[in-house]
Amino acid sequence: MKKVLITGITGGQGRLLAAKLLRRPRRYRVAGIDREPWKHHPEALTFHAVDVRKKSVEDVIRTESPDVIVHLAFIRHFGTHPALRHEVNVNGTRRLLEFAVSHGVKQFVVLSSSYVYGALPENPSYMDENYPLSASRTYPEVRDLTEVDMLATAFLWQYPKTVITILRPVNVLGPHVHSAIGRYLLHSYVLTILGFNPMLQFIHEEDVADAVTLVIDRQTRGIYNVVGPGAVPLSVAIDQTGGTAIPLPELVVRPTITALFRSGLYPFPPGAIDFIKYQCTLDGSRFQTATGFKPKYSLEQIFASVRT
Amino acid sequence: MPRSARKKSASTTARTEVSPEGWLGSLLDRIAGTAPFDVVSDINAEVTARLERIPTQLNAYGYDPWGFNFDAMRRALVACVLIYRYYFRVETDGIEHLPKGRVLVIANHAGQVALDAAMIGTATFLESEPPRILRGMGEYWLPTVPFVSVAMTRTGSVVGTPKNCVDLLRREEAVIAFPEGVRGMNKLYSQRYRLQRFGHGFMRLALATETPVVPVAVIGSEEQAPGIANLKSLGRLLGMPAFPITLTWPWLGPLGLVPLPVKYRIYFGSPMHFSGDPDEEDAVIRQRVEKVKRTIQAMLDRGVRERSGVFW
Numbered sequence: 001m002k003k004v005l006i007t008g009i010t011g012g013q014g015r016l017l018a019a020k021l022l023r024r025p026r027r028y029r030v031a032g033i034d035r036e037p038w039k040h041h042p043e044a045l046t047f048h049a050v051d052v053r054k055k056s057v058e059d060v061i062r063t064e065s066p067d068v069i070v071h072l073a074f075i076r077h078f079g080t081h082p083a084l085r086h087e088v089n090v091n092g093t094r095r096l097l098e099f100a101v102s103h104g105v106k107q108f109v110v111l112s113s114s115y116v117y118g119a120l121p122e123n124p125s126y127m128d129e130n131y132p133l134s135a136s137r138t139y140p141e142v143r144d145l146t147e148v149d150m151l152a153t154a155f156l157w158q159y160p161k162t163v164i165t166i167l168r169p170v171n172v173l174g175p176h177v178h179s180a181i182g183r184y185l186l187h188s189y190v191l192t193i194l195g196f197n198p199m200l201q202f203i204h205e206e207d208v209a210d211a212v213t214l215v216i217d218r219q220t221r222g223i224y225n226v227v228g229p230g231a232v233p234l235s236v237a238i239d240q241t242g243g244t245a246i247p248l249p250e251l252v253v254r255p256t257i258t259a260l261f262r263s264g265l266y267p268f269p270p271g272a273i274d275f276i277k278y279q280c281t282l283d284g285s286r287f288q289t290a291t292g293f294k295p296k297y298s299l300e301q302i303f304a305s306v307r308t
Numbered sequence: 309m310p311r312s313a314r315k316k317s318a319s320t321t322a323r324t325e326v327s328p329e330g331w332l333g334s335l336l337d338r339i340a341g342t343a344p345f346d347v348v349s350d351i352n353a354e355v356t357a358r359l360e361r362i363p364t365q366l367n368a369y370g371y372d373p374w375g376f377n378f379d380a381m382r383r384a385l386v387a388c389v390l391i392y393r394y395y396f397r398v399e400t401d402g403i404e405h406l407p408k409g410r411v412l413v414i415a416n417h418a419g420q421v422a423l424d425a426a427m428i429g430t431a432t433f434l435e436s437e438p439p440r441i442l443r444g445m446g447e448y449w450l451p452t453v454p455f456v457s458v459a460m461t462r463t464g465s466v467v468g469t470p471k472n473c474v475d476l477l478r479r480e481e482a483v484i485a486f487p488e489g490v491r492g493m494n495k496l497y498s499q500r501y502r503l504q505r506f507g508h509g510f511m512r513l514a515l516a517t518e519t520p521v522v523p524v525a526v527i528g529s530e531e532q533a534p535g536i537a538n539l540k541s542l543g544r545l546l547g548m549p550a551f552p553i554t555l556t557w558p559w560l561g562p563l564g565l566v567p568l569p570v571k572y573r574i575y576f577g578s579p580m581h582f583s584g585d586p587d588e589e590d591a592v593i594r595q596r597v598e599k600v601k602r603t604i605q606a607m608l609d610r611g612v613r614e615r616s617g618v619f620w
Contacts, residue, residue, distance in 0.1 A: 125374045
């Protein structure tokens with residue numbers, strides 16, 4: 001029996017993971033925290049409405065005394081003020097990691113993402129976990145998420161007694177969870193850059209939840225890319241999810257997206273443009289070798305699950 | 309992948325590829341379908357049949373993990389075969405030296421435009437059994453160029469990082485590299501058939517992955533666009549590694565990029581096997597690199613000596 005505490009449990013991925021764990025009640029007990037209240041949560045789990053920025057989180061950890069913390073409480077959308085994002089994402093993670101270490105939590109799982117590597121022209125097609133995290137070089141808006149990843153890595157080396165697991169899944173798609181690229185893809189008309197059509201990797205939300213369950217079951221320590229069934233060009237992904245690509249020259253796309261973002265009309269930060277221009281695709285073999293992970297959803301099934 | 313699945317995927321991609329190379333490609337297909345271009349449709353049929361037999365695995369959408377695409381490659385190959393047979397009238401010798409499975413093809417690089425790479429690739433595709441696609445190792449700035457970035461990956465090339473090369477070789481692909489790089493590509497006419505300094509990277513990768521090296525000498529490319537000067541600083545200003553001046557470029561505009569109709573002769577040498585520590589000091593690696601370089605230089609000297617002329 002393992003007690004699992006999920007932060008940010010009301011988010012799509014949090015609910016999905018909770019449901020998955022609750023299906024095996026003899027193996028897991030689930031608790032969750034979120035800053036939003038969750039009115040009709042499943043009765044089998046205990047829910048605490050607290051903010052990860054608040055000291056009261058420590059009380060929850062003390063009373064629940066979980067074996068595992070799965071940290072999903074991140075602000076990933078860009079409508080939020082950067083200072084708040086930083087406070088929640090970076091300082092929130094630091095505090096949780098510190099509490100976990102001081103309260104003897106056995107495992108701490110952080111759901112990072114493939115974006116931390118950044119989309120750069122010289123990226124090889126399959127970046128492994130040793131590649132530098134260069135996202136903030138061209139994409140300062142996600143500096144906080146890169147910092148979260150590095151922070152967890154620092155704890156990983158500093159506190160070998162706590163099993164710290166950092167998962168970097170590729171673009172997540174599914175009915176409940178969309179990564180930034182997912183949200184971009186799901187518009188009916190999708191701006192793309194004329195003359196660029198990078199390969200994109202996708203993974204289904206259920207497979208991400210499975211990956212988290214797997215590292216909990218096996219107490220897998222370390223940093224892992226979590227890769228789905230494969231890659232297709234951006235144009236194919238847009239078409240397969242039911243959208244229409246509008247390729248325009250970069251000279252037009254960049255100022256347009258910047259203006260739309262500044263005016264709050266389109267939540268696609270200018271720094272993200274490189275992700276539809278250059279590839280940021282990962283080598284998932286380390287995770288496969290360590291856990292035997294195999295994604296259940298094929299590319300066709302992933303696209304079908306979000307097709308409009 | 310079974311043949312039927314690949315056929316299906318090829319038609320899917322023809323429909324779904326919503327990018328500019330898509331309509332350019334279908335335009336080419338339409339031209340190829342008309343009566344005066346029987347030659348083209350014959351070549352198209354030949355290329356399609358051979359492409360079905362390449363040992364590369366494609367996914368349900370017709371792409372390999374590096375972005376290689378069946379349909380895009382077919383179109384590119386039709387153009388390449390036309391150039392191969394009717395423009396450069398390529399003669400290929402020693403193709404039987406190309407081993408099955410992983411291999412590093414190392415060749416001389418010249419001619420301002422990378423047609424030598426395309427012609428060596430066409431040779432391995434047309435003359436080798438089974439047909440092989442050569443995976444090119446592109447300069448780091450190529451992915452920043454619109455259309456070039458897409459065209460290079462769809463036709464099997466990748467950015468020339470060590471990781472890409474190792475991954476491709478571990479998947480038993482045939483990789484082509486030009487250790488002279490731009491030093492060879494943009495060399496001046498006076499330096500033709502004199503190999504420039506070789507980079508060492510390919511040898512470390514060959515050692516790390518235990519891959520045989522096949523030396524290749526290309527005769528003809530070194531005269532296709534005689535370089536008069538190389539304005540490196542202007543190139544740097546334009547974000548390119550070189551800015552060559554030839555007899556025709558930039559004087560004739562884009563037309564100046566068209567190479568002279570020289571005759572190509574491509575010689576494949578027997579595979580060279582190396583073993584040892586890939587992290588050895590430069591001096592030790594250099595000895596092995598020099599061995600490959602000397603082999604190619606000897607093949608070049610012999611080819612130039614024995615040929616009947618530059619254009620025939």
